Amino acid sequence: MFAAIREQIDTIFREDPAAKSVVEILLCYPGLHAALLHRISHPLYKAGVPLLPRLISQFARWMTGIEIHPGATIGRRFFIDHGMGVVIGETAEIGDDVLIYQGVTLGGTGKESGKRHPTLGNKVVVGGGAKVLGNITIGDNARIGAGSVVIHSVPENSTVVGIPGKVVRTRADASETLDHGKLPDPEGQAIADLTRRVTELEATLKELADSQLLSNKSRAI
Numbered sequence: 664m665f666a667a668i669r670e671q672i673d674t675i676f677r678e679d680p681a682a683k684s685v686v687e688i689l690l691c692y693p694g695l696h697a698a699l700l701h702r703i704s705h706p707l708y709k710a711g712v713p714l715l716p717r718l719i720s721q722f723a724r725w726m727t728g729i730e731i732h733p734g735a736t737i738g739r740r741f742f743i744d745h746g747m748g749v750v751i752g753e754t755a756e757i758g759d760d761v762l763i764y765q766g767v768t769l770g771g772t773g774k775e776s777g778k779r780h781p782t783l784g785n786k787v788v789v790g791g792g793a794k795v796l797g798n799i800t801i802g803d804n805a806r807i808g809a810g811s812v813v814i815h816s817v818p819e820n821s822t823v824v825g826i827p828g829k830v831v832r833t834r835a836d837a838s839e840t841l842d843h844g845k846l847p848d849p850e851g852q853a854i855a856d857l858t859r860r861v862t863e864l865e866a867t868l869k870e871l872a873d874s875q876l877l878s879n880k881s882r883a884i
Contacts, residue, residue: 667702667739671695674740678762693727694743704733735769737761738785745791752780757787758803764791772797772814784819804834 716733790809802819
């Protein structure tokens with residue numbers, strides 16, 4: 664457990680420039696508290712211990728605002744930044760070095776049984792408020808933009824944005840960060856294209872109307 668705590672602290676220092684000291688991380692980072700409590704509840708859940716794993720997860724939810732079902736499988740160096748409102752379902756699987764932000768849901772799409780929550784590969788980043796739903800796979804090094812709703816599997820090294828989520832970029836450099844200020848906006852681009860097309864059609868109609876008006880004047884003369 665002490666090795667896991669040390670690894671989590673090192674991860675937070677690497678991922679969060681606001682982290683100033685070990686004491687601050689231990690006392691003030693709910694993502695750390697939720698992850699460590701999950702590492703207690705998950706083995707108990709897998710061992711078939713009744714009720715206690717859920718009680719631990721509910722205590723973590725009360726203390727941190729982060730709800731992780733004890734059945735979820737989570738890899739090493741997992742970091743939830745800020746964390747409030749994060750929900751991770753029972754059959755979710757998360758690889759190593761995954762980073763997620765506040766308001767993220769790794770959820771199901773209904774009342775289906777069996778594997779019903781997402782599988783996230785290694786080094787995946789999920790932006791704030793994103794919803795990743797259903798038994799889908801998010802490939803290694805994928806980036807999910809803030810507020811996206813992802814209901815289909817995502818290839819590795821891809822960037823996904825929008826509702827529903829669409830792949831807008833495939834990166835050659837897997838280490839590229841999730842820079843929301845530089846992400847494409849598919850909906851905005853579609854609206855811009857429609858606006859341009861309407862402007863072109865209006866200009867064409869005006870030319871035709873002006874041409875018809877001149878033709879009518881010529882006939883009148």
